[in-house]
Amino acid sequence: MDKQQLAEFLRSRRERLRPEDVGLSSGPRRRTPGLRREEVAVLAHISTEYYVRLEQGRAPRPSAEVLAGIASALLLTDAESGHLHVLAGTAPNRGGLHRRDVRPSILALLDRLPQTAGFVVSAMFEVLACNDLMAALMEDFRELAPRDRNLARRAFLDPNRSLYGVSDATEFRHHAVMRLRSAHVRYPADPAVTGLLDELLAGSPEFARLWERHDVQAATVLTKSFDHPLVGKITVDCDSLDLTDRDQTLVLYSATPGSRDAEALALLNVLGAQTFSTDSP
Structure with a gap:
């Protein structure tokens, strides 16, 4: 699990969304871009405290179910969802050296x-x-x-x-x-x-x-x-x-x-x- 890269990826995906993208009202007092952390947590059906810790790089490895909820909340594409699982350590990682020999x-x-x-x-x-x-x-x-x-x-x-x-x-x-x-x-x-x-x-x-x-x-x-x-x-x-x-x-x-x-x-x-x-x- 790459906690720092996972935290940065989650923040970047959250900040690109508008409240109306997920059926929420912008409201008159919203000052920061994107969704609030607590909004993502509600949409993902997890606690706000845990999601905040994920974005701070302090949380333990999330389960596949939690990641699925976050991917749905952040409207991730299939490629982005796969990347999320790799960062969280719940998908196979090739490791080692990349191959340069062609079949x-x-x-x-x-x-x-x-x-x-x-x-x-x-x-x-x-x-x-x-x-x-x-x-x-x-x-x-x-x-x-x-x-x-x-x-x-x-x-x-x-x-x-x-x-x-x-x-x-x-x-x-x-x-x-x-x-x-x-x-x-x-x-x-x-x-x-x-x-x-x-x-x-x-x-x-x-x-x-x-x-x-x-x-x-x-x-x-x-x-x-x-x-x-x-x-x-x-x-x-x-x-x-x-x-x-x-x-x-x-x-x-x-x-x-x-x-x-x-x-x-x-x-x-x-x-x-x-x-x-x-x-x-």
Whole structure:
């Protein structure tokens, strides 16, 4: 149970709600944002004293039933409710180190997708593998050191290098913070994860600001646009598939067959293949 993180998460979720969101009257004398602690306690069917101690980081581990009541009172989403249980120690925690080895079958799948740009990222946003079209669309991450393959580090500490003309850079930064917060809960003792977070918190005021929001659920990204220097603007469908056994994500960019975007991807595939052939010994 991470009492401090649990306390901060509860406060952040309580302060975002308005009384009318849960069927209460604002009243003329309400001076602080969000719900009052005693209101949450009533809605969750627990004592005010116990809920106050939870927000102060002084309470013993709550039961699953208490957490369910709090999740209902605070109108938590499924992702937020799951995060609450992990913080409280009532859900499985992976612990140890996050995995960086990609299943051979996934590596083979990437190579069998010539019209789709694909890559695999770890729990901390390091690009672990990519295919040739992805290398042509963004960059050949296979040639980079692990530190330089981290998309979160690039997004916050080296934005000029990281954007690739992408249309949703701001949304990606927000998404990265949310995923890293969840990774930190799952791997609290992994020096790679904690080291990255320390680096981002110290080096990026924007990351620090987003981190303080305690958000854990990202909006689904269905399309993404790139302004590529060789083939111009490309808008692609974006599909993310969770590889749960290794806590990794397979990301695929594709375009509707016969569309201008599909033609641009095909041209980029040819140009990339020529470049790789020229560069090879």
